[in-house]
Ligand code: ADP
């Protein structure tokens with residue numbers, strides 16, 4: 001069943017740009033959907049709309065599971081937006097503390113989450129002391145530590161070198177297969193979309209729209 005449904009969604013920015021036109025899409029619960037398309041086709045706009053950060057100018061976005069589900073979102077951006085003055089552990093614990101969890105418990109969960117992204121031993125490191133790939137791992141841990149049902153990723157690995165990117169792709173697949181959260185993954189890499197996703201929504205620009213939806217099936221068998 002669908003976690004999120006978009007019906008006839010359009011977005012025109014105040015500048016006049018028609019960023020998206022007539023987008024209809026069902027995001028299946030537990031699935032891994034890639035949004036694939038060139039720069040400017042509205043991928044980020046679509047992702048931010050699903051997150052509730054941008055309002056559609058036309059059409060509807062609905063959450064069949066109820067409004068509570070719509071707040072249950074983790075977001076990972078290309079630039080790891082970590083707090084530079086806080087350790088990896090404190091960065092990951094923050095969403096839990098903001099939700100009212102006592103610090104000791106939040107830090108215990110954050111430490112477990114850091115271990116899940118292969119960062120055991122780096123709890124006390126500051127972001128500037130970590131490599132780009134490690135900072136991305138901290139961002140993923142921070143997005144998943146609250147156990148959201150939906151993980152939105154906006155070209156998360158585009159700035160990383162190929163080997164780091166490949167490792168992160170594999171580790172993301174492992175996490176997804178173990179935890180079964182829903183993923184919407186924005187990329188302009190054909191390889192990445194085919195490797196990761198169960199389903200690909202192909203987009204085109206001017207105006208931004210979905211031109212095809214391709215089922216990929218089960219991801220590459222692992223383990
Ligand atoms: P990318 O292709 O890496 O997504 P963009 O250049 O499309 O980068 O956009 C970077 C940021 O600038 C986005 O967050 C977007 O909201 C903003 N942006 C892009 N185009 C415009 C614009 N025409 N006017 C205002 N903000 C824009």
Ligand code: ADP
Pocket residue numbers: 013014015017018019037038039040041042043044045046208
């Ligand atoms: P993508 O992520 O595929 O690169 P975006 O969603 O960032 O596409 O942008 C789609 C179109 O909307 C682009 O033409 C971009 O310049 C424009 N755009 C994006 N954000 C804004 C914004 N905040 N204000 C005005 N125009 C924007």
